[in-house]
Amino acid sequence: MIAMDSFAEDSSKRAPRRELEYVPVPAFEDNYIWLVSDSCDAVVIDPGDAAPVEAYLAERGWRLTAILLTHHHRDHVGGVKALLDSRSDEGIPVYGPAGERIEHLTGRLAGGDTVRIAQPEVSFTVMDVPGHTAGHIAYFREDDGSGTPHVFCGDTLFASGCGRLFEGTPQQMLTSLDALAALPDATLVHCAHEYTLSNIRFARACEPDSVALARWSDEAQALRAAGKPTLPTTIGHEKALNPFLRVDQPAIRAALVAQFKEPVAGRTEAFRMLRGWKDNFR
Numbered sequence: 001m002i003a004m005d006s007f008a009e010d011s012s013k014r015a016p017r018r019e020l021e022y023v024p025v026p027a028f029e030d031n032y033i034w035l036v037s038d039s040c041d042a043v044v045i046d047p048g049d050a051a052p053v054e055a056y057l058a059e060r061g062w063r064l065t066a067i068l069l070t071h072h073h074r075d076h077v078g079g080v081k082a083l084l085d086s087r088s089d090e091g092i093p094v095y096g097p098a099g100e101r102i103e104h105l106t107g108r109l110a111g112g113d114t115v116r117i118a119q120p121e122v123s124f125t126v127m128d129v130p131g132h133t134a135g136h137i138a139y140f141r142e143d144d145g146s147g148t149p150h151v152f153c154g155d156t157l158f159a160s161g162c163g164r165l166f167e168g169t170p171q172q173m174l175t176s177l178d179a180l181a182a183l184p185d186a187t188l189v190h191c192a193h194e195y196t197l198s199n200i201r202f203a204r205a206c207e208p209d210s211v212a213l214a215r216w217s218d219e220a221q222a223l224r225a226a227g228k229p230t231l232p233t234t235i236g237h238e239k240a241l242n243p244f245l246r247v248d249q250p251a252i253r254a255a256l257v258a259q260f261k262e263p264v265a266g267r268t269e270a271f272r273m274l275r276g277w278k279d280n281f282r
């Protein structure tokens with residue numbers, strides 16, 4: 001047993017695992033930088049800071065082979081240069097949105113593109129999800145070998161919330177969230193921030209009678225109290241609890257009417273009102 005453990009520490013003697021591991025590395029106040037690894041090699045998604053990624057790679061003995069970016073914000077791209085500088089002879093590819101100005105990109109992606117990585121062996125379909133930023137993309141893995149899909153959605157969809165509209169319109173963001181909601185319910189959603197507890201407070205203001213939300217609130221608080229992430233979430237979970245995926249629900253429409261004292265003219269308007277409410281919610 002002990003011999004096996006010490007053998008497993010040396011990555012050069014390790015065989016890559018078929019089933020990939022998805023790890024949220026905490027960064028800054030509330031970011032998660034996701035790593036996907038076969039226990040030898042790893043890809044990183046949205047490395048806003050290099051230091052926590054380097055520390056984690058060293059701890060696990062993983063080699064970085066590719067960088068994937070969802071959008072241009074500093075807290076998602078700030079660590080790219082340092083990660084590349086310490087591996088300058090390895091030609092690490094850096095994939096990101098074609099529609100945004102980001103330094104060091106070697107692969108410019110748009111909706112419908114496929115990214116194939118050899119080590120770890122993984123491929124992603126690219127989705128256009130504008131709204132938080134104008135060119136924001138997401139990375140979807142249809143099947144991890146056990147039938148479970150995965151999506152890396154940056155700052156578009158969060159557990160019980162969604163990203164702020166810095167560059168896009170409510171209509172764009174709603175279309176992006178609709179596309180994410182159309183993924184299979186079992187899809188694991190790897191969000192880029194731990195905003196869950198404050199998002200739940202807002203969700204409960206929208207749907208105070210939801211027993212499911214009350215239960216999720218307790219669960220999420222217990223996870224955070226234990227120092228654990230509340231992620232990944234799933235598309236099915238978000239469709240049941242996330243107000244931003246529930247703009248067609250009578251309970252959400254009624255909450256908007258009660259909050260704004262005016263009628264709601266359609267679902268885009270409902271989304272716009274909901275996002276505005278959340279922007280000012282304390």
Ligand code: ZN
Pocket residue numbers: 071073076132155
């Ligand atoms: Zn952002």
Ligand code: FE
Pocket residue numbers: 073075076155192193
């Ligand atoms: Fe962010």
